[in-house]
Amino acid sequence: MFVEKHMLAAGTPYATPYYVISSGIPGPVFMMISGIHGNEPASSRAAQGIASRLSRGDLILRSGKLIIVPLVNQIARRKGIRGKPDLNRTFPRGQGTPASHPLSAAVWQLALRNRPSWVLDLHEANGLSQLNPKRVGQSLIISPASRAEGLAKQIVKRMNLTIPHRAYRFNIHYRERAGTSRMAFQRLLGARAVTVETCWSLDYAMRVRMQTEIVSHFLRSQGMIG
């Protein structure tokens, strides 16, 4: 297993580290991005935690290649804001249409170079989806008719078995929104793309744990971790 750390958008104000973990064994290319929005800290903490465990050798990648961008939007994170413009509306909207922001363009180029078959985009949101179906906190979001649907449903079930408090359980949401990373990865790259959302109002450590568990379920389902 090789772990490389690189800079995305190197030499620009948007520069941010990313990790490429190669198992050396054939398998899926799996990409995980987090911190597209600057005010969703538990998701980036979870992604960085997984990258750090892999870097230290505490976690072993058994097959394929894993690409992790733990904190896409460093500037928004430092300000503690979602980010302006909303980076998750700036991804390419069609074949031949470029990303409309240097950061989403850099993420997109990274994806084009690596052609992931899976992409997880980790976020946090307001509100509990179990209490209000219009809210996406505690949900996995997929596009309608996504090839990720079966596995996303299984993972929601697995997660909910471990969450005694009903209001904190996860739901599946179906959304299609142009300019999001999920839609670009699915439509333009043919990847199975899932947006993971925990809810801001829950305990921070619990949110980090849930994000980590969800990612682990996805990686395990692909035979990439034990």
Ligand SMILES: [Zn+2]
């Ligand atoms: Zn977000």
